[in-house]
Amino acid sequence: MTQLPEVPPTDIELTGVRNFRDVGGLPTVDGRRVRLGRLYRSGHLAHATEADAAFLAGLGLHTVFDFRNAADRKLDGDDVELPGVRNVSIPLSDPADGAEFWRLVRDGDIQQLRSILADGKGTARMIASYRAIITDRTAEHSRVLHALARDSVPALMHCAAGKDRAGLSIAVSLLAVGVEEEAIEADYLKSNDAHRRYRIKRSDTSSVGMSQEVLELLNPLFGAHPEYLAAAFTTIRETWGSTDRYLQEGLKLSAETRERLRERLLEDA
Numbered sequence: 393m394t395q396l397p398e399v400p401p402t403d404i405e406l407t408g409v410r411n412f413r414d415v416g417g418l419p420t421v422d423g424r425r426v427r428l429g430r431l432y433r434s435g436h437l438a439h440a441t442e443a444d445a446a447f448l449a450g451l452g453l454h455t456v457f458d459f460r461n462a463a464d465r466k467l468d469g470d471d472v473e474l475p476g477v478r479n480v481s482i483p484l485s486d487p488a489d490g491a492e493f494w495r496l497v498r499d500g501d502i503q504q505l506r507s508i509l510a511d512g513k514g515t516a517r518m519i520a521s522y523r524a525i526i527t528d529r530t531a532e533h534s535r536v537l538h539a540l541a542r543d544s545v546p547a548l549m550h551c552a553a554g555k556d557r558a559g560l561s562i563a564v565s566l567l568a569v570g571v572e573e574e575a576i577e578a579d580y581l582k583s584n585d586a587h588r589r590y591r592i593k594r595s596d597t598s599s600v601g602m603s604q605e606v607l608e609l610l611n612p613l614f615g616a617h618p619e620y621l622a623a624a625f626t627t628i629r630e631t632w633g634s635t636d637r638y639l640q641e642g643l644k645l646s647a648e649t650r651e652r653l654r655e656r657l658l659e660d661a
Contacts, residue, residue: 411555564643
């Protein structure tokens with residue numbers, strides 16, 4: 393199993409921002425590593441405290457990529473403003489897609505939750521979502537990578553929980569500079585750590601509305617599971633034949649752009 397590097401000093405627990413971390417230190421297939429202080433990931437920044445904002449402002453960020461949609465922002469709010477940092481909104485999901493499903497997740501009773509999540513239905517939905525983001529959001533991922541290659545590092549990528557949409561965007565960015573798939577997975581699974589995991593929002597917060605059965609039904613939606621990321625990698629190979637063809641044909645990355653990405657994100661050879 394891939395060993396992650398020692399925890400960098402920026403891998404800390406923020407008060408109002410969940411799932412924050414620096415992906416620096418991850419190994420590439422050619423023996424290099426992602427440089428610390430270049431690429432960060434997290435959940436949304438809407439609830440950042442004054443101390444959180446001061447910490448984030450001190451990272452020297454150039455760009456924050458926000459992958460939430462309008463419904464996410466209505467639910468959680470807009471990100472706090474960080475002085476001198478560009479905020480780029482690139483939604484990776486349609487707010488109308490699955491609106492009724494997510495309403496039931498928040499408001500449904502146990503019978504309704506069983507109907508949409510039991511017997512593997514929750515897992516199947518998440519796998520389908522990961523596959524769709526890979527095949528349907530190539531333009532958005534291409535935009536992110538070209539921005540990173542041009543001028544947008546240090547960068548922070550986030551969605552709502554920092555697990556799925558941000559997780560895939562981080563994964564794609566790491567694939568583009570040659571990070572090992574096992575290392576990408578190991579970082580992805582860190583979103584399950586207790587202090588990082590997304591706090592489930594339910595209308596009924598009683599012992600009935602948040603029972604053990606309810607939490608188990610919801611786990612496929614709010615946990616990071618290796619089969620989800622594996623489905624994304626498999627979709628790349630099934631659709632384009634190889635990661636290189638995905639990067640070249642799907643994301644329109646030239647050899648020169650990929651080299652600029654390596655120069656910006658990796659330690660010196």
